[in-house]
Amino acid sequence: MVAHEDRTITVAGARIRYLVGGSGPPLLALHSVEGSLGWLRLYDELARDFTVFAPIHPGFAGSDRPEWLESALDLARFYLWIVQELGLDRATLLGYFFGGWLAAEMAVMAPPLVDRLILIDSAGIKPGAGAIADIFLHGSEGVRDLAFCDRKQVADYDLLFGRKPSAEEREALQINREAAIRYCWKPYMHDPALPHLLPRLRATPTLIVWGREDRIAPLECAEMFRQVIPGAQLSVIERAGHYPFLEQPAAVSAALQAFLEGR
Template identity: 30%
Template sequence: MDRRNERSFAHIFHFHRFTLFTTPKCPHLYNIHIFSFLQSSLLFGRRQVYNNDSLYKEATTITTDIIRQTSRWRGKGFSWFESGQGYPLVFLHGGGGTGKAFWHQIQYFSPSFRVIAPDMPGFGQSEWIDDVTSVEHIPHVLQRWFEILNISQCILGGNSMGGRVALSFAAHYPHMVSALIILDSVGVNLPGVPIINPLTLPPDQFMSGLVHDPQRYREFTPYRTLDDAKELNRGRQSFAKYLGSQGIVPDPDQNLNQITMPTLLIWGREDRIIPLEYGKALEKALPDAELVVFDGVGHLPHIEAPQLTNRSIAHFLERRLPQVF
């Protein structure tokens, strides 16, 4: 493997968000997964998270100024997490998740930015919008939400499905995006490199398919309550509705040549869902992109390796957008 063009971080500590999915054939197994996961996280995870280990202190200190807010558009409620003031920095969660997925990034960047992590339509506490039925519709909803939130321009990031939405948003509304941050997301077609739809993973292979280190995940996941579990279950259903029969593919209407703003690509080398080959191809396809690769990390670097993710984003913004950092 040629790694000369990658920025690679080896021997890192890693942990993973456990996005809860089920299969139509095994709903009872899904319930077992939810409550066994929550028991281990609630009874043991907090003790391990809130320890005095300086290596993890930056990634795990819980602040009290992250507020979940709500508003309405076209008669439907939408929700977002927000903290800080200044230039807007927006993060979009992956399929099945909520804005809470970027809890560590909200904490880290809120002293310098107005950080916003919305629940996309049908996820978290945001209501489903009847005529928004595919992923390519979501960027246009976000554009209207941003008007309500007084966001005329922002730094936009996203993971997995959220990264696909961010790419499409940047292609359709390039004047609104000053920089782009994409984490393990599909943006190009690579017929010879299969993508795994996490909805198709059987329960006994789910953890090995998504989580590089289950114990590390349990220590650091931002999802810790029964309400979180209910929102993730609802998100699984919304994700399935958005994907329909097309599966995980790039937005068919996006033009990557329109994405001329500085773009940071962050990828886990061990990502089985959207393999690293997609990151390398996307770096070549975008006019101004750079790829950072984390060893020992899978599909969700912002939760598996929050410190490396935060520092990589900060370094990128300091170099490429010093006027807003």
């Protein structure tokens, strides 16, 4: 595992925790609705080429929420401020599901900030034919069942999801679910304006990574992102569900490497 540090930065009075490690140009990695999964293996790979910043979103367990912050759009706007306070003039943005939505919003708000954009099974666009599964209505157990193509493929499954949580972890789960509900309740997991703004990213190299078997964010969304972001590449990961970087880490790294090397 690449050495990384656990730091805190205060922005607008809110204490924001983040992990940072690696070397090279900055990459901001944005987690999804379940909150921080810690320093992922994915970040180890990226840390060879980048300085990876993995913050905990304001309002999720570990970071404060300023009381005025109520929506995904508020969060994206606030992140632009956080990035500024971190001293980053330009960064690659990577996000999965909810984090992907935030990354896409930040990119359309401030295209010059974004070196490259990497969206993994991202929320943000409402599919036409299908629907993004209602993870709130399914409850956490139900979501666990929907999330994977085959959970046996996940090396860290027990570490990430399988253990019986301690009292502190149970409270964190509760805080995280509450934060996700606050930000993503209505409209559910999308911003109706986003697909109309994404064509603005004509100068932003974009990679869309998607698990073919994702039963939470349907593959149709990947195709919609590809269509509206000029020049975006789509890499569909076989035998993977909602977390392709957990189920098929080698295939995801190959896709990332090819994109980053400009192949």
